[in-house]
Amino acid sequence: MELDRPLPNPITPEARPFWDGLREGKLLLPRCQSCGHVFFYPRVLCPRCHARDITWTQASGTGTLHAFEIAYQVFNKAWRVKPPYVLAMVELAEGPRLMSNLVNVEPDPRIIKCEMPVRVVFCKLTDEITLPLFEPAR
Numbered sequence: 001m002e003l004d005r006p007l008p009n010p011i012t013p014e015a016r017p018f019w020d021g022l023r024e025g026k027l028l029l030p031r032c033q034s035c036g037h038v039f040f041y042p043r044v045l046c047p048r049c050h051a052r053d054i055t056w057t058q059a060s061g062t063g064t065l066h067a068f069e070i071a072y073q074v075f076n077k078a079w080r081v082k083p084p085y086v087l088a089m090v091e092l093a094e095g096p097r098l099m100s101n102l103v104n105v106e107p108d109p110r111i112i113k114c115e116m117p118v119r120v121v122f123c124k125l126t127d128e129i130t131l132p133l134f135e136p137a138r
């Protein structure tokens with residue numbers, strides 16, 4: 001299968017559990033043991049209290065569409081996802097926001113709305129890499 005986008009590389013040690021979880025169909029988020037803050041992206045320090053005792057918690061996979069953009073052109077030839085496609089900033093139910101794509105929906109601003117409920121879909125690219133994409137929650 002030909003890949004339609006570049007793979008994340010390298011995967012840093014602090015992000016390893018995130019990618020391992022995705023491979024098993026789980027969306028894991030880093031959580032600070034000291035203050036309970038759930039955050040994204042993965043870091044060695046809690047961005048709120050700077051503690052180093054980070055654990056991982058399984059997210060519900062649900063959230064809302066915080067912001068989006070419909071892309072009609074591809075500006076890098078390594079990106080082979082056919083436009084138009086939807087670039088999405090998703091706000092997870094647990095709080096953190098992450099950048100992804102909204103899929104399984106017509107890329108039409110009359111259909112896609114900010115604050116619409118979304119849920120994760122796992123998109124396996126390789127044996128190593130599965131991406132968390134999102135679709136409208138029905």
Ligand SMILES: [Zn+2]
Pocket residue numbers: 032033034035036037046047048049050051
């Ligand atoms: Zn903390």
